[in-house]
Structures are given as C-alpha cells and as structure tokens.
Amino acid sequence: MPFVSVRITRDGVTREQKAQVIAEITETLQRVLGKRPDLTHIVIEEVDTDNWGYAGMTTTEYRKNQPG
Template identity: 60%
Template sequence: MPFVKISVTRDGVTKEQKQQLIKGVTQLLKDVLNKDFHLTHVVINEVDTDNWGMAGEQVTEILLSKMK
C-alpha cells in the first residue's frame, strides 16, 4: 500500500538513478515497516528549476549565482 512521491529538480537525473531511487525506497519500506514489495509504488516528480523556489528565490537563480 505505500505510495512514495519523490520531488526533485529536473537537472539530468538518469534512468539508472531513477531505478536506484525506486529500488532503494522499496527496500527501505520492506526493512522498516515490513511492507510487501508488490504493494509499494514510487513516483519521481521532476520539477523545472524555474518552478522550484527556496528562501524566496528560484533555483535557477540560486544555481546561476553559485556559478559566478
């Protein structure tokens, strides 16, 4: 029954990394709560950096200012 939604910025997460996240979270729910593998769903929500804000700033701008 568990449903896990992982929201991250869209910045080149690979198919392999997504698979590692899915496997890792499913294993964690088995280890901690003894949830049957077959019941766990994981969704990865990639968010454009223009659409994510922290501390009042767009992540796009935060990343740009770090590059300077």
C-alpha cells in the same frame, strides 16, 4: 499499500539513478516496516528549476548566484 512521492529538480538525473532510488526506497519499506514490494508505489516527480524556488528566488537564479 505504501505510496511514496519524491520530488526532485529536473537537471540531469538519469533513468538508472531513478530506478535505483525506487529500488532502495522499496527495499527500505520492506526491511523496516515489513511492507510488501508488490504493493509499494514510488512516484518520482521532476520539477523544472524555474518552477522550484527557495531563498526568495527560483532554483535557476539561486544556482547562478552560487560561487564555483
């Protein structure tokens, strides 16, 4: 029973995009590893940009400092 956890920032990803990610990860596990789709679990966790940090700051602050 494969279990895949995907973490992304919560900033405009649509329901359709998440469904596509789930479908494509499931298909990849079936094609490459021979895993059964009916036993494959994909979880997408959306994290607020204030709760995701790198380069010493939150993603919210980091993006404010980017040009353009």
